[in-house]
Amino acid sequence: MFHVSFRYIFGIPPLILVLLPVTSSNCHLKDKEGKGFENVILISIDELDRMLAIDSNCLKKEPNYFRKHSCGDKKEAAFLNRAAYKLEQFVKMNITVDFELHLLTVSQGTLKLINCTKEETVSKEPKKNDRCFLKTLVQKIKTCWNKILRGR
Amino acid sequence: MTILGTAFAVVFYLLRAVSGESGYVQNGDLEDAELDTDFSFSCYAQLEVDGSQHSLTCAFDDPEINSTNLEFEICDSLVGVNCMNFNKLQEEKYFIKTKKFLMIGKSKICVKFREENLACKRVEIVHIVKPEAPFDLKVIYRQRANDFEVTFNTSHLQKKYVKKLMHDVAYCHEKDGNNWMHMNITNTRLTLPQRKLQSDAMYEIKVRSIPDSDYYKGFWSDWSPSSHFKTPDSAEEMNPVLLTIGVTSFFSVVLLVILACALWKKRIKPIIWPSLPDHKKTLEQLCKKPEKNFNVSFNPESFLDCQIHKVDDIQSRDEVENFLQDTLSPQLQESEKQGLTGSRPGPNWPSQSPVITTETFKGELPFGRPAGNVSASNASMLPSLWAPGCREGISSGSPVYQDLLLSPGTTDSAMLQPFPHQPGILTLNPDVQGQPILTSLRQNQEEAYVTMSSFYKNQ
Numbered sequence: 001m002f003h004v005s006f007r008y009i010f011g012i013p014p015l016i017l018v019l020l021p022v023t024s025s026n027c028h029l030k031d032k033e034g035k036g037f038e039n040v041i042l043i044s045i046d047e048l049d050r051m052l053a054i055d056s057n058c059l060k061k062e063p064n065y066f067r068k069h070s071c072g073d074k075k076e077a078a079f080l081n082r083a084a085y086k087l088e089q090f091v092k093m094n095i096t097v098d099f100e101l102h103l104l105t106v107s108q109g110t111l112k113l114i115n116c117t118k119e120e121t122v123s124k125e126p127k128k129n130d131r132c133f134l135k136t137l138v139q140k141i142k143t144c145w146n147k148i149l150r151g152r
Numbered sequence: 153m154t155i156l157g158t159a160f161a162v163v164f165y166l167l168r169a170v171s172g173e174s175g176y177v178q179n180g181d182l183e184d185a186e187l188d189t190d191f192s193f194s195c196y197a198q199l200e201v202d203g204s205q206h207s208l209t210c211a212f213d214d215p216e217i218n219s220t221n222l223e224f225e226i227c228d229s230l231v232g233v234n235c236m237n238f239n240k241l242q243e244e245k246y247f248i249k250t251k252k253f254l255m256i257g258k259s260k261i262c263v264k265f266r267e268e269n270l271a272c273k274r275v276e277i278v279h280i281v282k283p284e285a286p287f288d289l290k291v292i293y294r295q296r297a298n299d300f301e302v303t304f305n306t307s308h309l310q311k312k313y314v315k316k317l318m319h320d321v322a323y324c325h326e327k328d329g330n331n332w333m334h335m336n337i338t339n340t341r342l343t344l345p346q347r348k349l350q351s352d353a354m355y356e357i358k359v360r361s362i363p364d365s366d367y368y369k370g371f372w373s374d375w376s377p378s379s380h381f382k383t384p385d386s387a388e389e390m391n392p393v394l395l396t397i398g399v400t401s402f403f404s405v406v407l408l409v410i411l412a413c414a415l416w417k418k419r420i421k422p423i424i425w426p427s428l429p430d431h432k433k434t435l436e437q438l439c440k441k442p443e444k445n446f447n448v449s450f451n452p453e454s455f456l457d458c459q460i461h462k463v464d465d466i467q468s469r470d471e472v473e474n475f476l477q478d479t480l481s482p483q484l485q486e487s488e489k490q491g492l493t494g495s496r497p498g499p500n501w502p503s504q505s506p507v508i509t510t511e512t513f514k515g516e517l518p519f520g521r522p523a524g525n526v527s528a529s530n531a532s533m534l535p536s537l538w539a540p541g542c543r544e545g546i547s548s549g550s551p552v553y554q555d556l557l558l559s560p561g562t563t564d565s566a567m568l569q570p571f572p573h574q575p576g577i578l579t580l581n582p583d584v585q586g587q588p589i590l591t592s593l594r595q596n597q598e599e600a601y602v603t604m605s606s607f608y609k610n611q
Contacts, residue, residue, distance in 0.1 A: 035366060035367045036256045036367075038367075039255075039278075039313065039365075039367040039368070040254075040255045040256055040313075041256075043312050043313065097251075098204065098251075100232070101231055101232070101251055101252065104231045104232050105231055105254060108231060108254060108256075109254060109256045112229075112254070112256045112257045113256065
């Protein structure tokens with residue numbers, strides 16, 4: 001009995017303390033006016049959209065990733081940060097040099113405009129040829145940026 | 153002690169070798185003088201200058217610098233790489249062409265000597281943008297509008313990043329080479345009015361651009377190639393056809409004005425502003441004015457030598473008409489044969505007698521003037537039926553028209569009252585016998601008589 005109470009007294013509170021930072025948002029937007037997005041990132045997103053001309057049915061099936069991570073209220077910066085890191089994983093798809101450049105422009109440009117105290121952990125890599133996921137990801141990033149700018 | 157001294161010497165030697173103090177010059181290393189040199193430099197960027205590739209050009213501010221072994225390097229805000237090295241051009245400039253500018257955030261540009269940074273500067277690529285020079289500058293003269301249409305082209309219209317530019321159009325008279333006029337526009341078309349330019353002169357024009365947006369900023373581009381145009385001569389501007397039309401129109405207007413002034417009173421004004429008829433003046437125009445020595449008077453004393461038959465009452469007209477027709481028909485035939493002269497009063501029929509009305513009197517007096525003086529109340533008063541030759545008429549025994557005077561009682565009231573439509577006939581004075589008197593049955597004569605006599609009464 002004594003060992004059991006020890007487990008609950010000394011095990012659970014530290015667990016709570018560890019989990020709390022995970023749930024809190026520690027990212028904020030540096031470019032509050034959105035000029036960097038409108039003049040640079042948006043141009044690259046449109047170029048990626050043009051290059052990723054695929055079946056429109058792709059967007060109807062939303063991957064599970066986006067159910068877990070969405071551009072919720074007060075979580076926009078965190079979502080963009082996470083999405084930017086995810087985007088870099090598609091660089092190895094080797095489509096074209098320009099495609100890679102625009103991909104990195106969106107990813108690194110977003111990371112430049114968002115300041116997070118905690119570094120994002122890289123999740124499982126997606127399939128290399130999952131263009132549908134990539135297109136959805138790019139659209140989600142664009143939508144989240146527009147949501148931020150509309151609220152300004 | 154010896155060991156301690158040796159240790160100090162070794163340490164001192166190692167310190168000197170490692171630290172690389174100034175003044176220690178080796179072959180190929182920077183000298184002291186060069187380390188004091190100002191390595192300040194300037195850079196400008198041109199985005200999408202070659203397709204989707206951007207360029208960055210840097211040069212030292214001091215052209216005397218010996219740039220041997222000096223290199224430029226850019227780090228940060230690059231896509232996919234950390235740093236990139238510049239290429240050296242012949243004009244002591246350092247140049248890099250790449251697609252890897254992130255264009256978000258600041259980059260660090262350093263002057264390096266081998267691996268050592270001599271001078272560094274943190275710049276934002278989007279703030280040192282220098283647009284490409286405009287081209288295809290054209291000037292077209294529009295004769296109808298009397299202006300010059302200036303158009304030019306720029307490669308930034310098709311670019312994705314730097315699209316918004318401000319253009320500076322400069323023009324000057326060739327003889328006055330330093331006095332340039334400047335105009336700032338945001339589109340690629342400009343209109344120069346001819347009145348702002350001298351006539352018959354040669355002008356030079358050129359244009360340059362600068363970024364004009366909130367995000368992209370930088371420097372003026374190079375000037376475009378100059379274009380020349382000549383303004384037309386002012387003497388040639390007058391079209392002979394237009395000149396003729398203008399002169400003709402002017403003279404036509406002058407003629408119209410003169411005609412309008414001349415014909416204003418007689419023709420134009422009566423049409424535009426007709427005057428109301430004035431009865432007195434109308435009557436004057438209709439009636440002939442009496443001569444100066446023509447004395448007219450309605451004074452009964454002037455008619456003393458005439459047989460005046462006062463009318464006491466008025467009978468029915470119809471009865472008298474019949475009577476008169478019976479009595480006058482033989483007399484009419486007689487008078488027509490004889491004719492009517494001015495001195496011999498005969499039977500005076502209505503057609504020959506002065507039919508006097510206030511409106512239709514023609515001013516003809518078939519009889520001579522009366523002996524008595526006549527005083528007219530005004531010029532409009534004219535004698536009605538005269539019997540100047542009363543005595544002659546009476547002596548001849550021919551019926552004459554007599555002035556018929558109404559009884560005083562009726563005179564005043566008859567002046568203003570209209571004569572009855574069926575005045576009837578005036579009965580004759582029984583004192584006068586054997587005098588066939590023709591009475592005027594006509595309404596106009598009676599009305600005129602009454603009116604004229606009433607004028608006298610009212611005097």
